[in-house]
Amino acid sequence: MSNNKWLVGIDIGGTTIKMAFITKSGDIEHKWEITTNVENQGENIILDIAEAIESKLTELGETKDQLLGIGIGAPGPVQMDTGLIYEAVNLGWKDYHLRDKLQAVSGLPVVVDNDANLAALGEMWKGAGDKSKDVVVVTLGTGVGGGIITNGQIIHGVNGAGGEIGHITSIPEGGASCNCGKNGCLETVASATGIVRQALEQVDNHPDSQLFRTLEVSGKLTAKDVFDAAKSDDPFALQIVDQISFHLGLALANLSNGVNPEKIVLGGGVSRAGDILLNPVKEYFRRFAFPRVSKGAEFSIATLGNDAGVIGAAWLIMEELNKK
Amino acid sequence: MSNNKWLVGIDIGGTTIKMAFITKSGDIEHKWEITTNVENQGENIILDIAEAIESKLTELGETKDQLLGIGIGAPGPVQMDTGLIYEAVNLGWKDYHLRDKLQAVSGLPVVVDNDANLAALGEMWKGAGDKSKDVVVVTLGTGVGGGIITNGQIIHGVNGAGGEIGHITSIPEGGASCNCGKNGCLETVASATGIVRQALEQVDNHPDSQLFRTLEVSGKLTAKDVFDAAKSDDPFALQIVDQISFHLGLALANLSNGVNPEKIVLGGGVSRAGDILLNPVKEYFRRFAFPRVSKGAEFSIATLGNDAGVIGAAWLIMEELNKK
Numbered sequence: 115m116s117n118n119k120w121l122v123g124i125d126i127g128g129t130t131i132k133m134a135f136i137t138k139s140g141d142i143e144h145k146w147e148i149t150t151n152v153e154n155q156g157e158n159i160i161l162d163i164a165e166a167i168e169s170k171l172t173e174l175g176e177t178k179d180q181l182l183g184i185g186i187g188a189p190g191p192v193q194m195d196t197g198l199i200y201e202a203v204n205l206g207w208k209d210y211h212l213r214d215k216l217q218a219v220s221g222l223p224v225v226v227d228n229d230a231n232l233a234a235l236g237e238m239w240k241g242a243g244d245k246s247k248d249v250v251v252v253t254l255g256t257g258v259g260g261g262i263i264t265n266g267q268i269i270h271g272v273n274g275a276g277g278e279i280g281h282i283t284s285i286p287e288g289g290a291s292c293n294c295g296k297n298g299c300l301e302t303v304a305s306a307t308g309i310v311r312q313a314l315e316q317v318d319n320h321p322d323s324q325l326f327r328t329l330e331v332s333g334k335l336t337a338k339d340v341f342d343a344a345k346s347d348d349p350f351a352l353q354i355v356d357q358i359s360f361h362l363g364l365a366l367a368n369l370s371n372g373v374n375p376e377k378i379v380l381g382g383g384v385s386r387a388g389d390i391l392l393n394p395v396k397e398y399f400r401r402f403a404f405p406r407v408s409k410g411a412e413f414s415i416a417t418l419g420n421d422a423g424v425i426g427a428a429w430l431i432m433e434e435l436n437k438k
Numbered sequence: 439m440s441n442n443k444w445l446v447g448i449d450i451g452g453t454t455i456k457m458a459f460i461t462k463s464g465d466i467e468h469k470w471e472i473t474t475n476v477e478n479q480g481e482n483i484i485l486d487i488a489e490a491i492e493s494k495l496t497e498l499g500e501t502k503d504q505l506l507g508i509g510i511g512a513p514g515p516v517q518m519d520t521g522l523i524y525e526a527v528n529l530g531w532k533d534y535h536l537r538d539k540l541q542a543v544s545g546l547p548v549v550v551d552n553d554a555n556l557a558a559l560g561e562m563w564k565g566a567g568d569k570s571k572d573v574v575v576v577t578l579g580t581g582v583g584g585g586i587i588t589n590g591q592i593i594h595g596v597n598g599a600g601g602e603i604g605h606i607t608s609i610p611e612g613g614a615s616c617n618c619g620k621n622g623c624l625e626t627v628a629s630a631t632g633i634v635r636q637a638l639e640q641v642d643n644h645p646d647s648q649l650f651r652t653l654e655v656s657g658k659l660t661a662k663d664v665f666d667a668a669k670s671d672d673p674f675a676l677q678i679v680d681q682i683s684f685h686l687g688l689a690l691a692n693l694s695n696g697v698n699p700e701k702i703v704l705g706g707g708v709s710r711a712g713d714i715l716l717n718p719v720k721e722y723f724r725r726f727a728f729p730r731v732s733k734g735a736e737f738s739i740a741t742l743g744n745d746a747g748v749i750g751a752a753w754l755i756m757e758e759l760n761k762k
Contacts (some may be wrong), residue, residue, distance in 0.1 A: 191730060248596045260698055264593045264600070271588065271698020272572045273734040281728035282692045286684075294730055359609075368606045369688070369696045372586055374595020404516060404605035405619055410597040 119179075121431050122222070123424030124186040124225075125164060125229055126150065128204035130432065131159070133166060135181070136428035140240040146170065155206035159351065164219040183223035183435055185427030187232035188212060191274030197226040200274055225434045229423055231268045231277060233416075234261025236426030237379050241418040246376040250369065252362075254281050254384035257293070258301040262374050279369065280305070284361040293371060303361045306337040306384050312354055313340050323350035341387035353367045356394060363398025369409055381416030388415065442717055443503075445755050446546070447748030448487060448510040449553055450474065453530035455483070456491060456744065459505070460752035464564040466745060470494065479530035488543040509547050509751030511537060511553035515598030521550040524598055542605075553747055555592045555601060556619045558585025560750030561703050565742040570700040574693065575740065576603050576686075578708035581617070582625040582632075589695050604629070605695065608685040627685045630661040630708050636678055637664050645746060647674035665711035687722025694735055695728050705740030712739065 118406060120135040120143060127150060136147035148166045151158045161319020163186075171177060190202035197213020216224045227235075234251035243249040247266040253259040260268045260279030280301035281294050290311065302308045313335050317326050322344040329335050330394035343351035366378055378399075380392065390415060392412070400408050444467060453476060457471035469546030472490045475482045487510075495501060521537020540548045549751040551559075558575035560565070567573040571590040576584040584603030586593045586623020593600035604625035605618050614635065626632045637659050642649050648667040653659050667675030690702055702723075704716065716737060724732050742749060 235710055246596070264588060264595065265591050267589050269588045269697050271731070271734065272570070272700035273698065273730060275728060275730040275734060276588070276696065276697045276698040278698070278728045278731060280729075283688060283726040284697050286726060296726070309563075364607060364610055365692070368692055371602045371606050372584075372600065372693045372696060373593050374597065374600040375600070376596035402607040402610060402620070404599060404602045406597060406599040406601060407595070407605075410595065410599060 116359075119182045120203065121182055121428035122167060123427035123431075124184060124185040125203075125232065125423030125427060126159065126186065126205065127190045127217075127229070128152070128189065128257070131163060131166075132424050133163070133170070134421070134424040134428070135170070136425060138432060139263060140425055140428065142425070144170065144174065145421070145424065150205070151204055151236060152204070156202075157406050159205065160212075160215050160219055164218065165221065178221065181222055182430040183225070183325060185225050185232070185429070185431035185434075186212065186216065187227055187229035187423050189229050192226055192228050192270070193274055193365070194270050197224065199226070218264060223431065223435065225266065225431045227427070227430055228261075228277075230259035230260040231270070232260070232426035232430065233422040234263055234277070234379075234422070234426065235268060235429050236422035237381065237416050238263055238426075239429045240425050241422060242379040242414040242416050245375050248373065248375045249377045249379065250279075250366065250373065250375045251379045251381060252366065252380040253383035253416075254304055254380060256304070256307055258299075258305045260380075262369075262373055264375075269297050269373075279365065282365045282369065284365055299435075300361060300365050304384070305360050309337040309340055309354065309358060309384065310335050312357065313351075316350070316354070320350035322403065324348040324352055337384055338387075341390055344390050353437075359391065359394035360398050363395045364402050366395070367399045367407070369404035370399075370407050374407050375411055378411050378413050379416050380413070381422065385415050440461065445506050445752035446491060446508040447751035448508060449556065449706045449747030449751060450526075450529065451509065451553070452484065452513065455487060455490075456748050457487070457494070457540070458748040458752070459494070460749060461695070462668035463547055463757060464749055464752065465594045466749070469745070469748065470493065474491035474529070476528070476530055480590075483529065484536075484543055486538050488628070491544065502545065505546055505754040507756075508540060508544060509556070509616050509755035510540065510548060510550050511556035511747050511751050514548065514552050514592070515529065516550055517598055518551070518594050521548065524549070524626070526600065547759065549755045551751070551754055552585075552594075552601075553596065553730070554583035555582070555585040555594070556754065557705065557746040558587055558601070558703075558750065559592060559743075560690050560742050560746035561740050561751045561755050562565065562587055562728075562750075564749050565746060566703040566738040566740050567701050570698065572699045573701045574603070574690065574697065574699045575685065575703045575705060576690065577706040577740075578628055578630070578704060579706035580629060580631055582623075582629045583586065586693075586697055586699075588699075592700065593697075596747065606693065608689055624685060624689050628682050628708070629729050633661040633664055633678065633682060633708065634659050637675075638680065640674070640678070644674035648672040661708055662711075665714055668714050679714060683715065683718035684722050687736045688721045688726050690719070691731075693724045694723075695729050698731050699735055702735055702737050703740050704737070705746065
């Protein structure tokens with residue numbers, strides 16, 4: 115591989131597609147976004163992506179020769195051997211041959227993975243994972259996603275559902291219903307949506323709390339409101355943060371008793387709460403993890419933000435090209 | 439590798455060392471046991487093993503030329519790169535250079551892994567794992583052990599504590615104390631020891647139960663007694679089996695939400711209970727696993743019994759030799 119050429123990293127989301135030209139050292143040279151066109155079962159997405167690459171190259175005065183290959187992430191389970199997306203509900207794709215289609219229109223080698231997995235690879239390569247071969251990344255956003263790396267490889271599992279950390283059952287009986295069809299998933303507790311739900315369910319019992327007043331004034335509550343109130347020592351907010359931390363610490367400890375990670379990285383919007391969340395999560399983790407597992411694991415907050423996916427995608431296509 | 443030569447599989451336990459000469463197809467040609475000499479921090483174990491190999495060869499009229507290499511399992515966490523045993527409490531070993539020492543005395547290539555991991559590899563190769571690349575094996579014996587295979591490789595983790603399924607926290611608050619120093623581990627619930635403890639703790643509240651009568655007559659209870667009584671529809675025994683199954687099903691579901699296995703294999707003495715345990719475990723698993731994970735996972739009972747470790751050890755040294 116020529117040293118000055120670029121890898122293309124792409125991260126398809128339900129509303130925007132993040133794209134970047136990235137060096138082989140993992141530095142982003144150019145990044146931009148296009149809108150995700152989900153009309154007609156997302157059939158235009160591939161052409162939009164190919165066109166976006168072409169026009170960016172033209173804009174930069176470069177040609178396709180400058181590109182080595184494309185790594186691309188989609189929000190759904192992936193069959194790695196074939197680059198097939200089993201299903202991406204947000205895009206309208208089902209049994210979609212993403213790799214082959216994008217290779218055909220772009221003329222470049224393509225590798226496909228799940229978006230949460232690519233975010234984990236990105237953090238492993240250039241972020242908080244710090245090049246460790248054993249990393250758990252949990253992304254606390256609207257939902258809870260995850261990616262698990264062992265022996266330096268993503269765990270895809272038998273049908274692409276590896277790393278579904280958000281669907282660990284945290285509340286086996288009487289938990290809130292989850293989009294996946296189960297009840298009591300970690301996502302119902304530790305996502306931004308879940309945090310707000312818990313606050314709203316209980317706030318009327320805490321009329322003296324800061325959160326009660328915030329709700330009265332602004333007419334709504336956000337996850338950030340909960341953490342802000344906890345930072346001001348509001349007892350009700352602290353109680354919610356304790357519940358979240360208990361379940362997150364327990365779920366991560368139990369998963370780690372299986373995979374014994376060196377790094378556990380919290381990402382996503384909720385992770386911006388910082389130490390007010392990280393410290394109690396660590397405390398519960400230490401209590402529930404096998405002592406040797408606890409000793410081996412270091413916690414941190416993700417550092418790449420929204421760039422994690424495109425950077426992980428670039429890493430994956432580089433790995434793929436190196437194999438050849 | 440010559441086709442008629444043998445691999446040596448060795449499985450060191452606290453009381454006996456299992457040894458076997460195994461073909462490259464995974465068939466055991468000769469197997470035998472020697473006593474584990476744990477005196478003097480287990481310093482004679484290596485020499486005992488080397489001597490046992492020599493005398494068996496002599497007995498069979500063979501020479502060391504017949505042997506390709508040794509795979510060996512020890513009861514403790516292992517550093518794979520170096521074949522170091524961090525600690526094997528039952529043997530008295532600490533930071534023990536098992537690979538290098540055994541290579542020196544035997545003159546053969548050696549590869550080392552944890553005993554539970556080798557049992558998992560054995561089941562993957564020749565047993566219930568059925569050559570799948572994504573397997574979880576949980577061994578329900580006096581304790582609860584485990585081995586997890588993803589992408590065809592054992593998960594060792596950062597410090598050799600991968601696959602510690604027995605120390606998943608099943609009862610986060612008020613659980614029984616575990617040998618590992620924590621409370622409420624799966625091992626305290628689903629091991630033979632744990633099953634008996636639960637029965638004894640509750641039996642006095644169930645004077646009409648079959649288990650109460652068994653205890654009166656024989657002065658003790660075993661895990662087998664509990665399953666036998668459950669098979670005769672004894673309500674108290676069924677209740678205990680339900681508790682065990684709930685926790686085992688939940689722990690395996692949550693782990694599987696991370697690793698998305700194709701095969702989940704229950705082994706060890708407790709697994710001989712068969713369907714009376716397997717069926718409710720599956721039922722709870724299906725309830726608690728992410729739907730796609732549930733769809734991908736098939737349960738079975740281990741088929742290799744006590745041979746799993748030596749067979750897995752043979753597989754591992756064969757893999758190692760194939761790399762060269």
